[in-house]
Amino acid sequence: MQRAEGVKRTMAEVVAQRKNEMSPGRMFVEACAAKGLEASVEYDVTITDSLTSSRRKPRYPARNMLKVVDLSRDPRRFYWHESPPRPGDPEVDDADLRREAANRFHRSPIPELCTTTAWVQVPPDLWEDPETFESFINYRLIVRLGTAENHTIIRGEGGLLNIPGIPRMTSRGPFGSTILAACNEAEQMGGTADGLIINPVDYYRFMGQGGLMDDLERNGVFIVRTRLVDPGTAIVGDFGHGAQLFDAGRSVIRFDEPPPGTFAEPGIALKAEIYERVVVNLLTNFFIVTL
Template sequence: MLKADSIKSTLAQVVADRKHELSPGRQFVEACEQYGLDAAVEYDVTITDSLTSSRRKPRNPARNMLKTIDLSRDPRQFYWHESAPAPDDTPIEGAEIRRELASRFHKSPIPELLTTTAWVQVPPDLWTDPDTFENFLNYRLIVRLCTAENHTIISGPGGLLNMPEIARMPEPGPFASTILRACNEIEQMGGTADGMIINPVDYYRAMGSGRLMDDLEQNGVFIVRTRLVEPGSAIVGDFGHGAQLFDAGRSVIRFAEPPAGTFTEPGIALKAEIYERVVVNLPTNFFVVSI
């Protein structure tokens, strides 16, 4: 197991290495200088994972919670997953204490990856200033792509909130909070609640009224704040062992004609795309809770 100092050293090396690489924005700037409005760059990485934030207060995207499988470098045919026992299943000895013993095992093909798209409209002649154009690409187009990626993972058609196998938990039961009840239920299933996705309004309300958010983070729960979970709800789960993000390991940025209704006025537009899909291996270790 990596020690904390080793992890910090590894992360520092990643940041240092990226300083010596061309950013996605710079690569597109160079293509634009050569090809103008015909410029298109295909990347052999997922560009939402290619930039480091300069914010003093980090805000983590949902992808950072998940083990990512880059299918371009690690091709797979199938993934495994479990399901809760059916009511008429034969009782399993010991399952009253170790509930996971009664779970069923399954194998499914890797699902079709979903396309995540972001658009920006380029201010006239911005590309004549290469450094500013690079910054615009990195911190506007790709940041918008990160938000779109959160939608794909959390609330899109294949997202966590639309997986019927993930149970809802509307009441806290004997606990002070449904969040704490969900953490307990996950441990009773043999897992660990290591992540939570929550709307900022609920995060800051909880912060303003007590220590719950601090206590969760100090207890190792990785918290993602995002508008893409409805206020009054949160997703609590064993993200480290119970879910995966299948990723094509490629991306595209190009000039393109946007669909009607994308912008309020005509203009030159850029499109960025990535391809990925989240799957849940242990749906019994996830809950959508009402706060």
């Protein structure tokens, strides 16, 4: 049977296709063989989304919970978003039952994308072993770039923790945790809390104390464990419908001179860059909770 357009491929299909594609590391290895330390490769994809993990225990990046808009293939001028009513706004019919009915609607220009950068030092003459050099780029440089991307999305200048208007929640109310209270609040606003970003120390603390993490995952909540939210804090929200990641759809890897303080000692360095920014469409469906 022919698959309908737009149906997501299975992970097995994705892995099979990527085995037949040249990896970002292999492309750079070939450029290095031709140009040496002058090598620079521009990719027409965001390379943090170009590799599959071989971990038996998955640990997902923040980008995986967001709808990604590739501006190189889907150009946009604006995005829509909603905000809660202001004090003194006129009453709206049925807003006591459907709170979101009182929200205000907005149109804003696509914000300037943030540059996300990662660095590694190349061990001397590693490029003389092409397979090892390819692996080093794919699974050290790009993995570090993924960590930097988490920083951009979560706590960078335009990250979720710094977006004005996302409410804080400190009370668990009648629930067993503030996480569940936030999930309920998102549904009371007409959304669904389908994502949680939490520090590993809290993830494993909850795992040791009971079944909250398992309950959330069984209930369809996508969990990202990362050091980039402070212990005792988590982000809960409707990531599927309430936020987007605007992505330039391009990347660069090149040899370059790192800023002072990047490494403990001098050496040849590689830099990788991507360009993106997260926006929240539904502020009322996200919460920064105190655990």
